[in-house]
Amino acid sequence: MASNFRQKEILELARKEGKVTVDGLAEMYDVTVQTIRRDLSDLADSGRLQRVHGGAIATSGVVNILYEERRRLNETGKREIAERCAKSIPDSASVFMNIGTSTEAVARELLDHENLLVVTNNLNIAHILAANPTCKIILTGGELRRTDSGIVGGLTAEMVKQFKFDYSVLGCSAIDADGDLLDFDDQEVMVSKAAIQRSRQVMVVADSIKFLRKAPLTICSLADVDILFTNCALTKELQANCDNWNTTVVAS
Amino acid sequence: MASNFRQKEILELARKEGKVTVDGLAEMYDVTVQTIRRDLSDLADSGRLQRVHGGAIATSGVVNILYEERRRLNETGKREIAERCAKSIPDSASVFMNIGTSTEAVARELLDHENLLVVTNNLNIAHILAANPTCKIILTGGELRRTDSGIVGGLTAEMVKQFKFDYSVLGCSAIDADGDLLDFDDQEVMVSKAAIQRSRQVMVVADSIKFLRKAPLTICSLADVDILFTNCALTKELQANCDNWNTTVVAS
């Protein structure tokens, strides 16, 4: 959809700065304003930018969220983790994403991906990805949990089982020293388990704090995971185990 | 939407500070007050700011929507319809509500009800009722339709069939002269049909304009409906039919 390298960069710049100007971009890329206008028209036509006289602004809603969240997420390095995870997901993939701020961070990094099919039980992810016009969003059914806008319940897991995903992007509450992924909520565990069962590739996003926390329920072992995205080195033993399990560890 | 850079920023500033002044903005952007006035007028016209002498004040997100909606809804009498419908639903009932602004209006009138169980395929209704802490909200699964925040698809109807409701509150696109309820969307029709099947009492909310519109798909007949809430008298023939069908008509 972005038919040239400029458009992709313009989009990033607009999301970062909130706005871009025709003149500014023309100077930056050393092209005529007419060329920039064509780029902006294309981006506006596909709903990724909003055209205004003299330039364009980021589609409403997205920037604010990005701005407010970015600070919080950067503190824990979640954004870097999310970025790497998103980069390993190709366009046109089918993806399941569960509840959690880590997965929400990944959703933000997927705004420029094209033709994704995203299934989620996280209402926030649905809202974030609604800004990506080429992304098909499927919500699982179930009860709305107000604390985190998650959709939980047996029905959710049932619904997940009806799909087959290229990828699932999962967050968890904690990772035990022996490599077990842990969570607090039994219903969410059911959902995660179902997603793992139905995914060709399982990705887990977990910032360093997850290695220090404890939680009572086991989702699965890192042995069942294909790629772990994190921002710190694993203990020697755990890293060795991951090597044995054939679990790729991406630590930024 | 926002037709220039300023308007977007003015809106953000107004939300942050609570208010903005014409003079302040004129100085900030180094434009004449007339230009700022034009910006504020635009923003006020689209209901995103409230104009006051000397500047404008932000209307908080939720209040704004409610306010905007209320004005629009009052015009067509939707609020009165919704109020009567809500009054006939007791506390602690289980209710299904489908897509449509009429049903959203009912949701607003249910904010003070207690211990409701509401199942819906309408994300807006979920948001509205999230403000009612005693209300349990269950979302059906399916694809998110961005135009109206509806959740549609075969999965949605499947999920509805798993419940048994005390009431369903349904909107439709049109009501034919012979009493058939009509809609534009085949998937939404499936959902409505499933809800009717699984409800002890079927309520339809429809303002007068629905009697003038046409739509291609049949949901059911008013014969299958228990109560119709509307804001105009039915034709003599239709009223007679409703009497025969044992369909109560509540016209405000």
Next chain:
DNA sequence: TAACGAATGTTCGTTTATGTTCCTTTTCGC
């Protein structure tokens, strides 16, 4: 090598945003 298409530049008539002027409306002290 010629034909072609995509991307960009160029030109020019049209649209939009803004400033200016002037008159009306609102606010506020009396």
Next chain:
DNA sequence: GCGAAAAGGAACATAAACGAACATTCGTTA
């Protein structure tokens, strides 16, 4: 309530921005 001062708004002029049509460049393909 009354009148001055501030704010608002309509109408017009102008400069900037826009976009359509055509020209040019450059790589690709027949």
